[in-house]
Structures are given as structure tokens and as C-alpha cells.
Amino acid sequence: MRPKLTLKQIARELDVSISTVSRALRDSSEIGEETRKKIKAFAKFYNYKPNNIALSLKNRKTKTIGIIIPEIVHYFFTTVISGVEKVANEKGYNVIVCLSNNSFDKEVLNMELLANGSTDGFIMSMAKETLQKEDYHHFAEVINQGMPLVLFDRVIDEIHCDKVIIDDVIGAKKAVQYLLDTGAKKIGLVSTVDYVSVGKLRTRGYLEILRENNIEVDQNLILKIEDMDNSEAEIKDFIDKNEVDAVFAVNEHFAIHAIKAIQEKGLKVPEDVSVIGFTNGELSKRFIPSLTTVSQHGERMGGEAAKLLIDKLERKPDEGESYKTVIVETSLIERNSTKSLI
Amino acid sequence: MRPKLTLKQIARELDVSISTVSRALRDSSEIGEETRKKIKAFAKFYNYKPNNIALSLKNRKTKTIGIIIPEIVHYFFTTVISGVEKVANEKGYNVIVCLSNNSFDKEVLNMELLANGSTDGFIMSMAKETLQKEDYHHFAEVINQGMPLVLFDRVIDEIHCDKVIIDDVIGAKKAVQYLLDTGAKKIGLVSTVDYVSVGKLRTRGYLEILRENNIEVDQNLILKIEDMDNSEAEIKDFIDKNEVDAVFAVNEHFAIHAIKAIQEKGLKVPEDVSVIGFTNGELSKRFIPSLTTVSQHGERMGGEAAKLLIDKLERKPDEGESYKTVIVETSLIERNSTKSLI
DNA sequence: TTTCAACACTCAAACGTTTGCGCAAAATAG
DNA sequence: CTATTTTGCGCAAACGTTTGAGTGTTGAAA
Known part of the structure; x- marks a missing residue:
């Protein structure tokens, strides 16, 4: 040795x-x-x-970016990591990934750990529990210490930092408009509870576009899933009880549960009921019928987040603070779970 | 500030x-x-x-584990990370993830980077290119420097270190035996080229179990995919040309491509043709029909790898070298892509 | 009264770098 | 042949810790 x-x-x-x-x-x-x-x-x-450690100590910077995400067994988040990693590496930065498992405490712990010298800045998506608690002191803390922070996907206005989000509202509107354009009249919404900001925003898009088309909103056609583990049953129940000719789901799991329920009800997708999901994951691509979906371009989001962070890191400290919010456009990917436009 | x-x-x-x-x-x-x-x-x-950096420098250890994997947008690898992370955190270790993108050069670069003080040890799955090149000097290097290394999933005998693998051969045998037990006579195999060790091993299981059942191997029924990007077409072609009553695929993508091809051929799964995959991912669970599959228990593998590594890290240096290989058992998860046993 | 231990604290080295400053020897200028 | 510059290198501090060794004060035992 x-x-x-x-x-x-x-x-x-x-x-x-x-x-x-x-x-x-x-x-x-x-x-x-x-x-x-x-x-x-x-x-x-x-x-x-x-020795990197010695260099980090001397230079008081690590050339490392900390990513903290709620979970890793999750298509969207992995695409984001992939995007961050690509850009970071190009600019000579390394990436260290920590998981909050959607727990507030673990999010705080991880941040404190990484903030004590391990990273120069953070790219994060907030834990569900943090969103519920509305306790953001740990973000304020690192910002206060002069560490740049970029939030993506799950963000909130209260924290002043760079952000990368998608146009959830517009994405949802695109999807629902598409359903209307292909002849749907009664469109069901399968969403999440409102403290998950993406659920709220996509729901808003749904509501807005109905209003724009002068369609009355029927609250019975809106399902808000509370318990993810029981989503399948809730969706089945929802589909069984309601008559819809299209469903807009805020993620791909909800979408395929809806498809299953529709098929079990004896109806066909897309002939009888069209379904659109959100997140362009494996499942959407491979499912039969393959899912028409709103693609979030996670990789691009990750890349943008990395750019924002590195910009901040390499800017001279005197150049004044200003926070940007980058909106990465979604795009509707048409597949086989919806009727075509004629 | x-x-x-x-x-x-x-x-x-x-x-x-x-x-x-x-x-x-x-x-x-x-x-x-x-x-x-x-x-x-x-x-x-x-x-x-x-300050962690100062502590690391002083103590000459970082309490950090480096994970290098070929890709992150990949269900199995994320479950492994999740498993590593859980065990590592329990024992006060942090995790830093790097991606090789299946490139030999990037694997080497990442290892060198992390080896220069950033981590105390490695948990890795080898890049495809490395397996092709058969160049393992970078592994020898870190081992030589006294950094423990644990290889998982894609491992090779030439490198002397702890390993965590699944019983690919047995897993494959279980799957094929199950197909035989449910009445299959002509079982197709969709595998990868042989330098990917898992492909080779699963193929071996397939061959062995046929031999054990005194069934002659028909080379026409064995497809080895070279180009992953073209797998769909290759599989379709394979299914069209051959008459089989069951298919064993070495991963879930191949399995669902097979199902698609079978259905497009006008046959039904599982009534006419049964299909079994490998890797218990989202796709297997959610696909319709849901996939009978050999589950690899990635999380457990990650946990075992972390335990092995931390054991090595916390062992006194005098306690002599000895390398373990932990085999994590696979289990066959029966779903709807195969006939039941009666 | 001397001796010595206990106490409460400080000094300085070390981990592996980088870098401003100083200094001797060599090279050049006058 | 002296005066000055240049060359080539070493010293030491610094980054933020930990820790063995040292130090001065107190109090008690001999």
C-alpha cells in the first residue's frame, strides 16, 4: 500500500x-x-x-454543489440531477447529492451538514413536510451565511433566492386546452393537496382555462389526493363515480391509475376518455397506451439551476444582489392516450 | 450577511x-x-x-462515501443509492454521487477527483466502456492507496475488493423454471451482449435451466441486443420471426418491448405468450399487463454495500485483508404477464 | 517552609496547500 | 572592482481544527 x-x-x-x-x-x-x-x-x-481538502480549506471554497432533493427513486428528480451534473462538470464543479426523504428534519440536517464547509452552494427542491410546516429558517440561514441557493420545482415566494420553475399554470392550460380542442366536454382533474405548490398551480391552470372557455367548473370533477399510498383506490373511486370524457392528471402515476380505472370501468382510452399526464417519464413513454403528457424538461431545469448557482458563486461579492427566476417552458407531447386533433 | x-x-x-x-x-x-x-x-x-473541511484535513478522513454509477436516470441505480444513503446516514456518513455516463474516461476522472481527499471509500458499478476496455488500473490505484472499494452489480473477478451482487444465474433460472412450470415449451431469451456481465450471467441461467430440464437450446431463440437505442426494432423483428410461447428478458425495457411486439403480432400476453422481466421497476409494476419479474432488491444491495464499506473503514488497519462477496437473493414477483401455476 | 500535585489554561504543531516576503548568490551595470 | 539588479529558493503565515506538552497559580501534604 x-x-x-x-x-x-x-x-x-x-x-x-x-x-x-x-x-x-x-x-x-x-x-x-x-x-x-x-x-x-x-x-x-x-x-x-x-489534496482537495487542503485546497478547499486554503481557498475557502470547495468547487462542489450540494443538491438536496426529497427522493431519488423518482424520474423527474434524476433528470434534474443529470442536468445539474452536466453543467457543473463543464465548469469544474462537483456534485454532492443528499436526500431529505421529504422530511423536514432531514432537510435541515443535510443543509447544516453541507453548509459547514462541504459545498459552496445549494440546489434544492423542498421537502413536502417543509412546505406544510412553512418553516424556512434553514434557507434563510444559509443565504445569510453568504451561500447561494437555487430552488427548483417546489419553490415558494417567501424565500429570496434564484429559482428555476416550469410554467405549471401554462402547462396545465396547454393540456386542458388540448383536451377541449379534441372534443372533450367534461374534464376531470386529478391533483394533489394544495400545499404542494405544483398541485396548486396545475389546478389553477385547469380552472383558468375552463373559465377562458366559458365552461362552468364542477367541483365534483376535481379530485385532490391526500395520501399518495392510497391514490390508486381514490382514483378508481373517483372514476367510477363520475362521468367524464377526459382526465387531466398532475403526474404520470395518477394518469395511469386513471387509465386503469377507466379501462376497468369498461371504457376505452382514448376513444371514450382521453387522459393527459404531467412529467415525461419512462412510464409515460412505455405505457400502453403511451401517455400524452406535459413534459417538464428536468434536465434543462437542472442545467439552468447549475448555471444560476455558478454565476452567483463566481460573481464578485460587490456586484449587488439580484435574484432571477428562470421559467423553463413545458411542452405537450402527444401520444396515444388522447384523440388526435382531427 | x-x-x-x-x-x-x-x-x-x-x-x-x-x-x-x-x-x-x-x-x-x-x-x-x-x-x-x-x-x-x-x-x-x-x-x-x-468546519467539516478543517476536520477532514485534521482527521484525515471525511466521513463521506463516494458512489459512482453509470447513470442516474435509472430505477435500479436510484434504489441502490437510496439503500446506501440510508445505512450511511445511520452510521454518520455522507454520500456523494458522481456519474460516469458509462464513459471510461469520466469514471477515471471522477475516481481521481474523489480519491484526492473527498471521500474515504467508494461504492461503484462499472461503466460499460470500462468493461469493454478491460482497463481496471484506476481501481487498482485507489485500492493501492488504501481506500476501500465496494463494487456492486457490474463486477469482475480481476478486481480484488468487496462485492455485492445478485444471484443472476439463480434469478434467471428461477424465472425460466417458472415459465416451464406454467407450461411453456419454447422460451425466447432477450439478452445483452456478453461483456455486460449481468447479461452473460442471466443468459447462463437460462441455458443451465434448459439443460437441467433436458430441453435442447435453440440458438435462434436467443437475441443479444447490441445497440440499446435500437432494441425496440430488434426485438420486434425477433418476435415476428420466431414462434415462442414465453419470453425471458434480462431487463424490464426488453420485456415490455417484447410484450408490445407480441401484441402487435396479434397474440395475447399471457394467454398466448408469457413474459418475464428482470428489475422490479416502476414500469414492471404499472405496465398493463403488470410484469412478472425477477426483483433485484436494489435498496438491500445498496445497504449491504454501505455496510461492507463502513466495516472496512472502521476496522483497524492491522486486522488483515479479506474480501467478501455478498450475494443478495433475487425473488420472483408474480404478476399478470405470466400464466399462473394452478 | 518546602514540595508537589491538581487545576485551568495557553502554546504550538500538525493536517496539505498557497503565497508574500526575505535573503543569499549570481549576474549585470557603472 | 564595487554597486545594483536579477535569479532561485526558503521561511512562515494562513485556512479551522485537535491535542500533547508546557506554564503559572493555588492548595495541601510533608
């Missing part, structure tokens, strides 16, 4: 001082040609690599 | 030395009751948290 080589060891071995080694490796003109070559050759031969 | 509090600042503020502050906070008996209380109160009030 050969432990890691350090400047000190090279210095001892070559009988020069540590600073000479350091300078030689950084091609300082202060070091003589000969010595420099000798040191560089030695370092190369023994594969010297500087 | 209030920058992070350090021992030095507390010391200055309270007019004691840095070491006194350090000791007081660690409840050293060397410090007088009064001073200790005062310091602890101050630290608590201003929410002092020690």
Missing part, C-alpha cells in the same frame, strides 16, 4: 522546500528551469495530485 | 485561547466549569458548527 503523495514528501525526496515544489508545479517563473523540470517529472512519475 | 463562526472568533470574543474553546466544546475536564459553560452558551447562541 502506497499512501497519497504530498508536497512535503516530494520536497523531502528532492531536497528542496515545500514552497519550491508548489511553485514548480504551478509553473512559477520564480523557480529555475532545471529544478522545475526535475520536480514536475518526479510528480508526474509518482502521479502526484493535490 | 454573517459569515460562519470559527473557534478563533469565539476565542477572541471571550478572551480565551482557541484550544480552550475547542476543549470546552468537547467537554474536556481540563476546562473549568465556569469557562466551559460560558463558551458553550456562546457557541450555542451563535449556532457554532465546526
Whole structure:
């Protein structure tokens, strides 16, 4: 076993001082040609690599971005990570991922941990519990400490920082308008409870577009899922009890549960009932019928978030604060769970 | 903006030395009751948290585990991460995730980066390109430096380290035996090329179980997908050309492509053709028909990997080297893509 | 009264870097 | 041949911790 080589060891071995080694490796003109070559050759031969920890301590920056997300076994979040990672790596940054498992406490813990030197900034999507508690002190804390924070997807106005969101309202409107355009009259909505901001916004889009088309809203056609684990049964019950000719679901799971329920009711998708989901995941692509869906472009969101964060990190501190909110457009991907436009 | 509090600042503020502050906070008996209380109160009030980077440098360990995986938008890998994360956190370790995107170069780069102080050890699944190149110098390197390495899923014998794998062969045998038990005679296999070890092993299970049942192997019924991006067409072609009454696919994508192809051919699943997949992902659960599948228990694998790694990290260096290979059992999950056993 | 332990604290080194400053020797200028 | 500049390198501080060794004061035992 050969432990890691350090400047000190090279210095001892070559009988020069540590600073000479350091300078030689950084091609300082202060070091003589000969010595420099000798040191560089030695370092190369023994594969010297500087210790990141020491560098981080010295430079007081880690070149690392912390991502904290509610869960990782989740298509959308992984696409975001992928996007962050790509941009971060291009700019010489590393990524460290932590999971809150939707728990407020774990979110706080993880943030504190990473804030104590491990990362230069954060890219986060808030835990469900945090949204319920409305306790945002940990965000304020890191911002206060001068660490940049970029929120994505699940964001709230109370926190002043850069944000990357999608146009949930517009996305939902696009979807519902599409359903109307393909002849739907009674459109059911399967959403989440309102403290999940995306659920609220997509619901708003649904309501707005109905209003714009002068269609009366029937509250019976709106289902708000409280308990995700029981969503399948709730949706089945909802479909059984109500007569609809289209369903707009705020995520792909709800969408396919709806399709199942519709089929079990003896109706056909899309002939009798059209269904549109949100999030363009594996499931949407592969399901039969494949799902018409509002794509969130998670990778692009991740990339934008990384850019915003790195911008902040590399900006001189005097250049004044200003927070941007980037809206990544959604797009409707037409597949086989809806009728075509004629 | 209030920058992070350090021992030095507390010391200055309270007019004691840095070491006194350090000791007081660690409840050293060397410090007088009064001073200790005062310091602890101050630290608590201003929410002092020690700087991880400085600690890492001092202790020469980071309490961080590096995970390097080929891709993150991938159900199985995310379940593994989830498992690692759970166990790691319980034991006070943090997790940092890097992606190789199946590229050899990026795998090497990431390992070098993390090896230079960022992590205490690695949990990895090898990039496809690495398996093709058969270049494992970077693994040897970190092991040589005394950093423990745990390989999972995609592993090879040439690297001496702890490993966590599933019983691919047995899993495949279970699946094919089940197909035979439910009356299948001509079982197609949809696999990957042989340098992906899981493909090879699952193929071996398929071959073995046929042999054990005295069934002659028909090479025409074995499809090895080379180009993942073209798998759908290849599978369709394969199904069209061959007459089978069951298909064993080495992952869930192949399985559902097979189902699609079968249905497009005018046959029914599972009445005419049964299909079994591998990997118990979202798709398998939600697809209609839901997929009978060999579950890999990724979370358990991740947990085992984390345990192995942390064991190594916390073992005294003198306790001799010995490498374990943990085999996580697969289980067959019966759903609706196969006939039942009666 | 001397001796010595206990107490409460400080100093300084170390982890691995980078970098401003200083200093001797060599090279150049006058 | 002296005076000055240049060259080439080392010292030491700093980043934020921990910790072994040292120090001065007190109090009690001898």
C-alpha cells in the first residue's frame, strides 16, 4: 500500500522546500528551469495530485454543489440531477447529492451538514413536510451565511433566492386546452393537496382555462389526493363515480391509475376518455397506451439551476444582489392516450 | 450577511485561547466549569458548527462515501443509492454521487477527483466502456492507496475488493423454471451482449435451466441486443420471426418491448405468450399487463454495500485483508404477464 | 517552609496547500 | 572592482481544527 503523495514528501525526496515544489508545479517563473523540470517529472512519475481538502480549506471554497432533493427513486428528480451534473462538470464543479426523504428534519440536517464547509452552494427542491410546516429558517440561514441557493420545482415566494420553475399554470392550460380542442366536454382533474405548490398551480391552470372557455367548473370533477399510498383506490373511486370524457392528471402515476380505472370501468382510452399526464417519464413513454403528457424538461431545469448557482458563486461579492427566476417552458407531447386533433 | 463562526472568533470574543474553546466544546475536564459553560452558551447562541473541511484535513478522513454509477436516470441505480444513503446516514456518513455516463474516461476522472481527499471509500458499478476496455488500473490505484472499494452489480473477478451482487444465474433460472412450470415449451431469451456481465450471467441461467430440464437450446431463440437505442426494432423483428410461447428478458425495457411486439403480432400476453422481466421497476409494476419479474432488491444491495464499506473503514488497519462477496437473493414477483401455476 | 500535585489554561504543531516576503548568490551595470 | 539588479529558493503565515506538552497559580501534604 502506497499512501497519497504530498508536497512535503516530494520536497523531502528532492531536497528542496515545500514552497519550491508548489511553485514548480504551478509553473512559477520564480523557480529555475532545471529544478522545475526535475520536480514536475518526479510528480508526474509518482502521479502526484493535490489534496482537495487542503485546497478547499486554503481557498475557502470547495468547487462542489450540494443538491438536496426529497427522493431519488423518482424520474423527474434524476433528470434534474443529470442536468445539474452536466453543467457543473463543464465548469469544474462537483456534485454532492443528499436526500431529505421529504422530511423536514432531514432537510435541515443535510443543509447544516453541507453548509459547514462541504459545498459552496445549494440546489434544492423542498421537502413536502417543509412546505406544510412553512418553516424556512434553514434557507434563510444559509443565504445569510453568504451561500447561494437555487430552488427548483417546489419553490415558494417567501424565500429570496434564484429559482428555476416550469410554467405549471401554462402547462396545465396547454393540456386542458388540448383536451377541449379534441372534443372533450367534461374534464376531470386529478391533483394533489394544495400545499404542494405544483398541485396548486396545475389546478389553477385547469380552472383558468375552463373559465377562458366559458365552461362552468364542477367541483365534483376535481379530485385532490391526500395520501399518495392510497391514490390508486381514490382514483378508481373517483372514476367510477363520475362521468367524464377526459382526465387531466398532475403526474404520470395518477394518469395511469386513471387509465386503469377507466379501462376497468369498461371504457376505452382514448376513444371514450382521453387522459393527459404531467412529467415525461419512462412510464409515460412505455405505457400502453403511451401517455400524452406535459413534459417538464428536468434536465434543462437542472442545467439552468447549475448555471444560476455558478454565476452567483463566481460573481464578485460587490456586484449587488439580484435574484432571477428562470421559467423553463413545458411542452405537450402527444401520444396515444388522447384523440388526435382531427 | 454573517459569515460562519470559527473557534478563533469565539476565542477572541471571550478572551480565551482557541484550544480552550475547542476543549470546552468537547467537554474536556481540563476546562473549568465556569469557562466551559460560558463558551458553550456562546457557541450555542451563535449556532457554532465546526468546519467539516478543517476536520477532514485534521482527521484525515471525511466521513463521506463516494458512489459512482453509470447513470442516474435509472430505477435500479436510484434504489441502490437510496439503500446506501440510508445505512450511511445511520452510521454518520455522507454520500456523494458522481456519474460516469458509462464513459471510461469520466469514471477515471471522477475516481481521481474523489480519491484526492473527498471521500474515504467508494461504492461503484462499472461503466460499460470500462468493461469493454478491460482497463481496471484506476481501481487498482485507489485500492493501492488504501481506500476501500465496494463494487456492486457490474463486477469482475480481476478486481480484488468487496462485492455485492445478485444471484443472476439463480434469478434467471428461477424465472425460466417458472415459465416451464406454467407450461411453456419454447422460451425466447432477450439478452445483452456478453461483456455486460449481468447479461452473460442471466443468459447462463437460462441455458443451465434448459439443460437441467433436458430441453435442447435453440440458438435462434436467443437475441443479444447490441445497440440499446435500437432494441425496440430488434426485438420486434425477433418476435415476428420466431414462434415462442414465453419470453425471458434480462431487463424490464426488453420485456415490455417484447410484450408490445407480441401484441402487435396479434397474440395475447399471457394467454398466448408469457413474459418475464428482470428489475422490479416502476414500469414492471404499472405496465398493463403488470410484469412478472425477477426483483433485484436494489435498496438491500445498496445497504449491504454501505455496510461492507463502513466495516472496512472502521476496522483497524492491522486486522488483515479479506474480501467478501455478498450475494443478495433475487425473488420472483408474480404478476399478470405470466400464466399462473394452478 | 518546602514540595508537589491538581487545576485551568495557553502554546504550538500538525493536517496539505498557497503565497508574500526575505535573503543569499549570481549576474549585470557603472 | 564595487554597486545594483536579477535569479532561485526558503521561511512562515494562513485556512479551522485537535491535542500533547508546557506554564503559572493555588492548595495541601510533608
